Amino acid sequence: MNFSEERNKRTAYIESILQRYLPPAEGYQKIIMEAMEYSLMAGGKRLRPMLMWETFRLFGGQGRKIEPFMAAIEMIHTYSLVHDDLPAMDNDEYRRGRKTTHIVYGEDMGILAGDALLNYAFETACSAFDDEETDPVQAGRALQILARKAGIYGMIGGQVVDVKESGHAVSGETLDFIYRLKTSALIESSMMIGAVLAGADKDQVSAMEKIGEKIGLAFQIQDDILDVTGNEEDLGKPVHSDEKNEKTTYVTWKGLEKAREDVARMTEEAVKELRRFDAPDDFLEQLLVSLVGRKK
């Protein structure tokens, strides 16, 4: 298997799912569908739906019942970026080299496009109840995870503390809390939902939650490292922004060497956990490893 070819193939598959689940741009409210598409189709690694699909396969999941949830998790990730970029939040005019949603559509539509994506994520996931192949109890469990991990005990909770504590130094404990909620929660959600819809049992779903947490932390710490060591061209965003904003990061907290070691260690632990399960191929393992060495 050529990993990078396989990854591109899977990314293209995910993009086609996203496109399929986007609402057609029509009606008096057409502009909101356009803003949703603009933000959702802006590129990106598609890591969350990719992890969801791979975990679904890991537990022998078959068919297309996972697809609405793959679209839903990416919609939730995207809405969080759209609202995060707003003037009252990070006030960013560019993301991935393109103008942010509120710059193109106006601040009011930026707020509404984020709301629309979050709501449409649930609307999309709820289409699972119309699919005869999907057990409604499993769909209900998946929805509970989707909602919980995106909310105040997950992503929003992390976002709140990040916003509240910005502009001054924070403790390592607080930083850890922010990373676990802001970044790990959606990755845990992706892997847990993949497992649930494939019919995995409770212990298996818990194992995926733990793996997701480690991957999320490693991913976020690698982000901190890249802000110090990366270059603007690879990243598509300015570097040294944390230093400029006097932000506490994993690198300022533990130093660059220790941060690198921790990314490697957490990834290794995640891979070790993963090997307890009988994967159909080594794509998922390679994907996790690739996140350590990533330059963007």
Add this chain to the structure above:
Amino acid sequence: MNFSEERNKRTAYIESILQRYLPPAEGYQKIIMEAMEYSLMAGGKRLRPMLMWETFRLFGGQGRKIEPFMAAIEMIHTYSLVHDDLPAMDNDEYRRGRKTTHIVYGEDMGILAGDALLNYAFETACSAFDDEETDPVQAGRALQILARKAGIYGMIGGQVVDVKESGHAVSGETLDFIYRLKTSALIESSMMIGAVLAGADKDQVSAMEKIGEKIGLAFQIQDDILDVTGNEEDLGKPVHSDEKNEKTTYVTWKGLEKAREDVARMTEEAVKELRRFDAPDDFLEQLLVSLVGRKK
């Protein structure tokens, strides 16, 4: 039955449900729970959960399985007000005589509190899947309605067109579209979900959707009338705001007399439809009629 006493009793019951389903204010992210409570417990008619409960009773629903959905619909209504009040939207500093959420907690927390309430609405509704008395297929159907009617084909869709068309005159057709989506959709949702969870059949749920649409329109037109004829004290907000903003309303479109006639006619039609069903008492009918004569 003394209607106004009964109504107060039911309002108190709904307030107790909302309080029970609010997350406790604790943890690093405590401030967001406080902002959620501040906005959710700011009073109001509690019309949507009240209509949901009454429709649930109309179809013989029993027990408490409707309660998470009653809390959820009010959370969705509340988040829409919180985001609507933001500086980039209506820029309102007061609502119901109290400072708006973003004035008290800051604009960033205003955005996040709205997001949190929307997300928590789904999280709350999803708790239905843990309730052994709730059929997961019915819960799934109720969730589909909740998501659809709050989204781009419902409330958000109406909001988008309202924002986009503000500052200039709109056609009667556009106004009708805005009212049906912005106001009727959540009322339809409330009555449909009440029916679904009580085990009503498809035709009965459709009948509730039609009644909800009429009530929503009558409710919104009465709002337009009160902006012309009401007083600030009763309403808890400035009057003649539509005129000031040169807004097209049902009153500017059809005139005050015709608007009044239409509110009465639509309510009458809704009541007539309702009488096809065997209500346990006349509270629901009286509630609908009370909305025509309301001064606030």
